[in-house]
Amino acid sequence: MFELPSGAEIQSIIASLRMSVGFFIPEIYLSVLFMLLIVIDLVAKGRKNNLLSITTLLGLGGTTFFIYQQHFMPAGELFFGMYVLDEFALFFKYFFVLSGMLAVIITMADRQFDREVKSMGEYYALIIAMVIGMIMMASSADMLMIFISMELVSFTAYILTGYFKRNPRSSEAALKYLVYGAVSSGLMVYGFSLIYGLTAQTNLINICSELSQHGYDPLLMILATLLILAGFGYKIGAVPFHFWAPDVYEGAPTPITAYLSVASKAAGFALLMRFFYIAIPHGGPAYEDIIGINWVSLLVLISVASMIYGNVVALWQKNVKRLLAYSSIAHAGYLLLGIIVMDAFGTQSTLFYLLSYFLMNFGAFYVVILIANKTGSENLEDYRGLGKKMPLAGAALTVFLISLVGLPPTLGFIGKLMIFSALLAKGSLYIWLALIGIMTSVISLYYYMLIPLNMYLRESPESEEKNMNPGLIANILMAALMFLTIYFGLFFQPLSDFAKYSSAMFGLRLY
Amino acid sequence: MEHLIPIGLNHYLTISAFLFGFGLFAVMTRKNAIVILMGVELILNAANINFLAFSKYNGGMGGVMFSLFIIVIAAAEAAIALAIVINIFKIFKSVDVSSIDTMKE
Numbered sequence: 302m303f304e305l306p307s308g309a310e311i312q313s314i315i316a317s318l319r320m321s322v323g324f325f326i327p328e329i330y331l332s333v334l335f336m337l338l339i340v341i342d343l344v345a346k347g348r349k350n351n352l353l354s355i356t357t358l359l360g361l362g363g364t365t366f367f368i369y370q371q372h373f374m375p376a377g378e379l380f381f382g383m384y385v386l387d388e389f390a391l392f393f394k395y396f397f398v399l400s401g402m403l404a405v406i407i408t409m410a411d412r413q414f415d416r417e418v419k420s421m422g423e424y425y426a427l428i429i430a431m432v433i434g435m436i437m438m439a440s441s442a443d444m445l446m447i448f449i450s451m452e453l454v455s456f457t458a459y460i461l462t463g464y465f466k467r468n469p470r471s472s473e474a475a476l477k478y479l480v481y482g483a484v485s486s487g488l489m490v491y492g493f494s495l496i497y498g499l500t501a502q503t504n505l506i507n508i509c510s511e512l513s514q515h516g517y518d519p520l521l522m523i524l525a526t527l528l529i530l531a532g533f534g535y536k537i538g539a540v541p542f543h544f545w546a547p548d549v550y551e552g553a554p555t556p557i558t559a560y561l562s563v564a565s566k567a568a569g570f571a572l573l574m575r576f577f578y579i580a581i582p583h584g585g586p587a588y589e590d591i592i593g594i595n596w597v598s599l600l601v602l603i604s605v606a607s608m609i610y611g612n613v614v615a616l617w618q619k620n621v622k623r624l625l626a627y628s629s630i631a632h633a634g635y636l637l638l639g640i641i642v643m644d645a646f647g648t649q650s651t652l653f654y655l656l657s658y659f660l661m662n663f664g665a666f667y668v669v670i671l672i673a674n675k676t677g678s679e680n681l682e683d684y685r686g687l688g689k690k691m692p693l694a695g696a697a698l699t700v701f702l703i704s705l706v707g708l709p710p711t712l713g714f715i716g717k718l719m720i721f722s723a724l725l726a727k728g729s730l731y732i733w734l735a736l737i738g739i740m741t742s743v744i745s746l747y748y749y750m751l752i753p754l755n756m757y758l759r760e761s762p763e764s765e766e767k768n769m770n771p772g773l774i775a776n777i778l779m780a781a782l783m784f785l786t787i788y789f790g791l792f793f794q795p796l797s798d799f800a801k802y803s804s805a806m807f808g809l810r811l812y
Numbered sequence: 813m814e815h816l817i818p819i820g821l822n823h824y825l826t827i828s829a830f831l832f833g834f835g836l837f838a839v840m841t842r843k844n845a846i847v848i849l850m851g852v853e854l855i856l857n858a859a860n861i862n863f864l865a866f867s868k869y870n871g872g873m874g875g876v877m878f879s880l881f882i883i884v885i886a887a888a889e890a891a892i893a894l895a896i897v898i899n900i901f902k903i904f905k906s907v908d909v910s911s912i913d914t915m916k917e
Contacts, residue, residue, distance in 0.1 A: 449885065452888070456889065459892055459893075463896055469903050472900050472904075473914060475900075476845060479892070484852055487859070491855060497875055501872050547915075
């Protein structure tokens, strides 16, 4: 049935592989770093120092050099259409490497690790593995690669979530993450198998051409889309695939919570955009469906549900990490708005919003960690009077929260502005969506501002003075993140240009 | 034996759809973490049968490749999942997911 390839064919396959490896250097470098960290951990076992974390930081910093070199390479498919190098993938490579670095930095600041675990062992190696997985997610051009890279990210995330082995909350979070993750990736693979049945292709571009040439059964297609959305929706944490989010975000180590809520979500969005923009044909006769439902209307439903559910349920939260979890569900809804628009401006605004979300969410979690180091609590009640005891932390957290609401003069305002103007530029069709977005932002103002309210206007129950200064380095980092949030809120041109440059997929621009 | 219908694509797909349904049913109704993971394996194997059947009837090797990778990843997933479940059992003395619920507001 299948013939063995001839010698000449094997030669050409090897030549093509060797050619592709040249475009794969950052991933290879990161894999070497991953193994190096495991070896360092073995050699330097038992010594309490920052060797592992510093190596991780420097290593990740070095990656940016290799990624920068890729700007000068031609965009295109590698490894027989499995993998792709384009501006869109490059954007996410920077994004994930930087968020990996920030995750390492805030891990170094978190004192909970000293109490819960004896050694950091494979922790940093797993963070690197997750960075590799997410980079592959953003660059995969084939359903097989999408599945493998997504599982790589999920598996490392399960382990990192349960990293505090003796802590019941951390273990429970890992179990919940695992159960929901396994089910949704199973559903996604079943959806992939249906698409494979429709087209006999696994490459996204081939799927698109096959679907638009031969048409498809709309009912089967909508079923497959729904199943695949279950997988992607779980990664981005959107309603109705959000059940894991609050518990996992609350139970996981805080740096991992920040990392999951920013990087893993962004990886999900990268996949979502690439899959739905590339694989599913737009326009033409095949686009029409009998029941009037297509993937855009599914996304509209998910987006509206996420914005309303996330913002409304957050109103009752007493734990700051849990509050930020619900807010991250709501932010998944806002990010989906940019995808629904489906044009170059929409993609640009989604990427820009991801950048702003990166700064403000990492910043907020960093301050939460610093406060938890001093007070040992993440409860809203225990934030009373902190504005006087930790002035810089209070100010920084307030700035990040204002940015999360989307008020000027912060980066979050520009992000929301771009998303809503992309919606309105599309005409009257999506005005109601923009209205829901603005209304829910107003709701979010209430629960975000509860935190500064507690910090500044309510008195702390205990009056004795403790040393609450988080230390010089922590202060500098916090101030830097706060400064960047405001600076880019005023001078957003470079970020917005970068997002526009990055909206090219497979060397093509949308429309 | 000439009165029997030859096995065709639809037979494979029906079996796979049944497996998928059973898997989903197990995931939704069972409380035991191990049984839920067994349900997930059923779903993954349903996808495997789909891929292999489609691959057999369209002549490509893509589906076979895909199912090989699914088998490997399912094994890796089982390893990690069992490690987490064992840890849960050590802490909570139970693998009942409805009783492991300490974080509800």
